[in-house]
Amino acid sequence: MPFPDEDITTLNVKETTYPPEFFQTFAKEVTVYEDDDIWVIDKPAGLLSVDGKTLKVSLLSRLERANPAVKLIHRLDMDTSGLLIFAKNAAAQTNISKQFIERLPQKKYQARVFGEWESVGATGKISAPVRYEPTTKPRHIVDPDWHKHALTLYEILAHERCHGEDSQNGQEEQMVTRVALKPVTGRSHQLRVHMVHCGHVIIGDSIYAEGQALNIAPRLNLHAQQLRLKHPVLGAWMDWESPVPF
Template sequence: MFFSDASIAALNAQEIAYPPEFFQQFANDVTVYEDDDIWVVDKPAGLLSVDGKTLKVSLLARLERANPAVKLIHRLDMDTSGLLIFAKNAAAQTHISKQFIERLPQKKYQARVFGKWQEVGAKGEISAPVRYEPTLKPRHIVDRDWPKHALTLYEVLDFEVCQGQTVTRVALKPVTGRSHQLRVHMVHVGHVIIGDPIYAEGSALTVAPRLNLHAEHLRLKHPVLGAWMDWESPSPF
């Protein structure tokens, strides 16, 4: 999603003008689970996870207006919707951040990609390094010479017809967490995620009004209780 300078200024001004009640209601609407240590929310598509260089409208900033103690742990792309976990104190933030470093949390996404990809029930992995390409800003690319590997597990769930086009619904599990990893891996296998404003073109872009990528499942250890906890968010597409 791209904005002109004038649009960014208008959005920033509107955000500042909202009353406190707006941010509390927003927090209530996106909350999936909350206790004294963690806050799991369902991020809407089209909203930054954290403030950008110019656009000061984000999930974190809005949650901070409702509870200044909230602390960032991980992010989703602006165009992606779904589950994110925040900490409510420094100890919880450190504990869960270490889990992510050790790749303990389990994340699953659902996506719809352009065209028919394999057969229903097919499973596999995509192992291809992903890096940022400054000449194609903001795109990332597969680079076999890049030293940081990227690994995604997948399962084909179903085939659908969307505005006359065949699309494939897939479950995606990122083992690594590279920026744009799932989006670039789908491009790499020849089936771009539909509605992707950065990577899709033609019918693959216009067949859906938004990026069809949603973080539907999150599993990790509670930083205080020590128990594994799971959260689900049904796909909105």
């Protein structure tokens, strides 16, 4: 849990004190595209997609305060930023949810991972089943015997040098790799676990990274950059893109 219990209580109470204008302004600021059927949002990092068991502050709950008709389709991890699509009626929700089940939507993420990984322009795939591991909650792990496969395509975009704060040695330069990730399947924590599996954890990952890999970035460097799917009414393919914030 990223917050102490007392802070969660404070956040929950504070959320109930905001006037309607706050939620209207928030919705406007995060909107990428909107029509009568769909609502494409650029989710900030650090905000839940839906309310949790204790923390009742989320993207969905805020959007519902702006438009009670909004309906959930898919999610991003709290620490991940980027594109999410919501429906504005039941028919659109059913249509797009079916597209996700059939794996029609195309999603592209960008991440920065620790270390120098392959050469720029290299492409490949990671096929390794991912499952939840209850003994290390909330971690997931690669389990070759798990019955649900997980597949991620990747492309190496660049190698970069970053400065991380080391408690003993002060500023220390580290090599990181910028990579495009395309999840073919949609398992929980899939991209984060697949990067660990490859030996290049996503920097700033508070669940899986340690030491310099964790401290080199102030947030998880994972962003849902592109989304492509069919409009539920028009039937035409539509594309959206969000600027990468790191």
